[in-house]
Amino acid sequence: MAGAGGGGCPAGNDFQWCFSQVKGAVDEDVAEADIISTVEFNYSGDLLATGDKGGRVVIFQREQENKIRPHSRGEYNVYSTFQSHEPEFDYLKSLEIEEKINKIRWLPQQNAAHFLLSTNDDLRINLWHLEITDRSFNIVDIKPANMEELTEVITAAEFHPHQCNVLVYSSSKGTIRLCDMRSSALCDRHSKFFEEPEDPSSRSFFSEIISSISDVKFSHSGRYMMTRDYLSVKVWDLNMESRPVETHQVHEYLRSKLCSLYENDCIFDKFECCWNGSDSAVMTGSYNNFFRMFDRSTRRDVTLEASRESSKPRASLKPRKVCAGGKRKKDEISVDSLDFNKKILHTAWHPVDNVIAVAATNNLYIFQDKAN
Amino acid sequence: MAAKVWTGGWGAPAWTLASWSCALLSLHVSFLHSKLDVTVKESPTWALSGVCRGRRLTIFSLELKFQAGPGWPWALSGQWGLRAGPSVNLGLLQRQSLLDMSLVKLQLCHMLVEPNLCRSVLIANTVRQIQEEMSRDGAWRGAAPQSVGRVPLDRLVSTEILCRTARGPEAGHPVPDLGDDPLQGPVSELSTVSSAQVPRNPQSSLWDSGNPRENRGSFQKSLDQIFETLENKSPSAVEELFSDVDSSYYDLDTVLTGMMGGTKPGLCDGLEGFATAASPPGSSCKSDLAELDHVVEILVET
Numbered sequence: 272m273a274g275a276g277g278g279g280c281p282a283g284n285d286f287q288w289c290f291s292q293v294k295g296a297v298d299e300d301v302a303e304a305d306i307i308s309t310v311e312f313n314y315s316g317d318l319l320a321t322g323d324k325g326g327r328v329v330i331f332q333r334e335q336e337n338k339i340r341p342h343s344r345g346e347y348n349v350y351s352t353f354q355s356h357e358p359e360f361d362y363l364k365s366l367e368i369e370e371k372i373n374k375i376r377w378l379p380q381q382n383a384a385h386f387l388l389s390t391n392d393d394l395r396i397n398l399w400h401l402e403i404t405d406r407s408f409n410i411v412d413i414k415p416a417n418m419e420e421l422t423e424v425i426t427a428a429e430f431h432p433h434q435c436n437v438l439v440y441s442s443s444k445g446t447i448r449l450c451d452m453r454s455s456a457l458c459d460r461h462s463k464f465f466e467e468p469e470d471p472s473s474r475s476f477f478s479e480i481i482s483s484i485s486d487v488k489f490s491h492s493g494r495y496m497m498t499r500d501y502l503s504v505k506v507w508d509l510n511m512e513s514r515p516v517e518t519h520q521v522h523e524y525l526r527s528k529l530c531s532l533y534e535n536d537c538i539f540d541k542f543e544c545c546w547n548g549s550d551s552a553v554m555t556g557s558y559n560n561f562f563r564m565f566d567r568s569t570r571r572d573v574t575l576e577a578s579r580e581s582s583k584p585r586a587s588l589k590p591r592k593v594c595a596g597g598k599r600k601k602d603e604i605s606v607d608s609l610d611f612n613k614k615i616l617h618t619a620w621h622p623v624d625n626v627i628a629v630a631a632t633n634n635l636y637i638f639q640d641k642a643n
Numbered sequence: 644m645a646a647k648v649w650t651g652g653w654g655a656p657a658w659t660l661a662s663w664s665c666a667l668l669s670l671h672v673s674f675l676h677s678k679l680d681v682t683v684k685e686s687p688t689w690a691l692s693g694v695c696r697g698r699r700l701t702i703f704s705l706e707l708k709f710q711a712g713p714g715w716p717w718a719l720s721g722q723w724g725l726r727a728g729p730s731v732n733l734g735l736l737q738r739q740s741l742l743d744m745s746l747v748k749l750q751l752c753h754m755l756v757e758p759n760l761c762r763s764v765l766i767a768n769t770v771r772q773i774q775e776e777m778s779r780d781g782a783w784r785g786a787a788p789q790s791v792g793r794v795p796l797d798r799l800v801s802t803e804i805l806c807r808t809a810r811g812p813e814a815g816h817p818v819p820d821l822g823d824d825p826l827q828g829p830v831s832e833l834s835t836v837s838s839a840q841v842p843r844n845p846q847s848s849l850w851d852s853g854n855p856r857e858n859r860g861s862f863q864k865s866l867d868q869i870f871e872t873l874e875n876k877s878p879s880a881v882e883e884l885f886s887d888v889d890s891s892y893y894d895l896d897t898v899l900t901g902m903m904g905g906t907k908p909g910l911c912d913g914l915e916g917f918a919t920a921a922s923p924p925g926s927s928c929k930s931d932l933a934e935l936d937h938v939v940e941i942l943v944e945t
Contacts, residue, residue, distance in 0.1 A: 303756065371757070392874060393760045418874070419867035422768055424761045443761050476741060476772055480765045534744060539762045 286625055287641040288575060288588045292346060294331075295634035297579065307630035309617055313377035316621040319347050319628055321635055322372025326356035345626070347637055386430070388438060393424035396440060398452075410452060411440060426541075427486050433493045441498060445482030449509070465507055467514045477529040477538065485541035490550040491622070497553055499544040502526060504555050504565065519565040519572065522557050524595035524606050537611050547620045556615025559604065560631045561591060577615060577629045577636040588638065735780075742773045752869060760873040767866050 296305065304325025311320050319331040332350035356370040376387065387399045389407065396411035411428075415421050424443045431437035436452045448461035469478065481501035489496050495516075498505050502523060505515035521542075525532060532538040537558075544555040556562045557574070565572045574591045581588060594603040617630040625640035745766050752763045 369757075393764075394874065414874075417867060418870040419863045421764055421866075421870050424764050426761060443765055476738075476769055479768055479772070483761070483765060530741070533741075536748075536762075539759065539765070 288638045289641050290582050290584065290586045290588065291639045292637040293579070293582050293634055301633045305633040307617060307633060307635060308372050309375050310619040310628050310630045310635065311375045311377060312619050312621055312628065314622060316623050316626065318350070318377070319619070320375045320377070321630065322355065322375050324371040326354055326358070326370030326372060328353055328355045328372060328375065345639065386435065388428050388430055393426070396425065396428050411450070426484050429487055429489055431493055432489050432491060439487055439489070439496060441484035441487045443483040444479060445484055445500060447484065447487060447496070447498060447507070463509070463512050465512045467505070475529070477533060480533070480538055481529065486543040488544055488546060490546050491548065492550055495550065497544055497546065499542050499555055501538060504544050504553055506553070506567070517567065519553070521555055521563050522593070524593055528606065535611065540614055541616060543617050545618055545620045547625070548623045554618050554620055554627065556618055556629070558611050558614050559609040560613040560615055562615045562618055562629055577631045587641070738773055738777060742770060745770045745773070749869060753872060758873045760870065763869055763873055
């Protein structure tokens, strides 16, 4: 089993995922500002942060063993909430600054020198030293001289978990570049270039769009990285640039619906993905408030749903199935019944335990394994 | 030298024309407001294929066979109806619709809740791909070969919408209300044979490219403005984009909302299979055939 992080805890079908908590309003009418835009556990998993489009950050803390309220152990309750960003207007540059929280990153250690990557726009990656807040160092810049020549943008970037000089960034053309800041200050030349050759038999006008990578995440071990494109999750070995070592289909039944999804813009949805603590499983979201888990060792996968209906304390989540065509079995959902407005873009997995946080629009669901 | 006017209706499985007094020299087929191109294949069979642009996507193929009958130099008999055209015809239609949709998306990118440069870049790349394939694929079959890639690509682009920026004198050209006449469409992208010149609809349609010289390079230039705006997210640039818009622009919204919401029937139903192999639309076409109540006039000139 791959990866560090303690004894392997396979996920997926081997465990019983149960509802634990849900945070957020029940209202059908969701305000744009309340939509959760990022979810992240800290390094111990005791803290869970969410950010929303309105610029608010909510930090939840896990309850410790409590003799008075024994059932509350393991529950996440609000620890702090604050307005992180306000909408701003930079009068000097005539720029509107959005208040949406794009990403939250927890710092591993106090009082250590920390660097942070920011990819605030699609064309540049800047490096910040956390103690120097008024300037940053530009390390990647793909802006062309003439904007009309722009055909590719940066979609995600991440630092290697252990090698602080290594970073990766993904593009809208389905490529990943690994850069080593030691070899050149400006990482316009990559050390490694990851791209899977295109399958000519499935080529269509939508091929490029669905190959666009929406998220890239290193494994905890640092040996692998995972990318999310519209229909699949791919695991790459950092030592092999020619193709991924694993490909997991998230919702292949959407392949025949790409035109409709292009028309209603769903094809541009940016799904994230995450690893479990031992790197033995990966998780990503889908539509209809479904999310998918893939067990890398057993090659099994499961589809679960975040819904208020199955929100009874410690109620087990029932695996869901989508019927792609033909006769629909009982309990299956047909593709045409899927709600494309209910999308799970952000998910997070506790770094050690089998606890997951799933953001469904303006609600945060927390599920845990029954054994926990 | 009489010109025979023949009319028939969809759904008629077979028909027979009585007589022609002389040789068929040219054939015009008009199908409501759309124009069809005549491709003269080989005598004595003419195959017509074309597009009816409107609420339904309809591909049809019409075969006219001419044979001499007793006492008449020409007799016309034939069959018409819908049959699954070769996949290239289906592809052409779907491609055009996809192109149109993409251009609208590009132009309206600043009306999104969140400006999204990645999305616009991907859409622009899709537009380029379609245009490249159109020019490669014999969409200009029969026409004079274009010397440089740029010119034919731009001819296909709807620049009327893209040119509605603060920049150009082209801005201010009122956008025709799509709601009025959805059947008005572009000239079929199949090439026109010189002997059967299809007259362009004098009333400019939304998607009709105008003067090719004006349009050359304007798609690229328009991209420049769109991308710059999205990159900087500058309110002043957005205002500029809207400054020349008259109220009719916003009338598009109702139509496009319907379009985006997928209420435009048939567009993506037929296009669904496009992602993989183009599947013969025989069955869906037949149902359209049954529902249509159109009258086709064939004018035969001598």
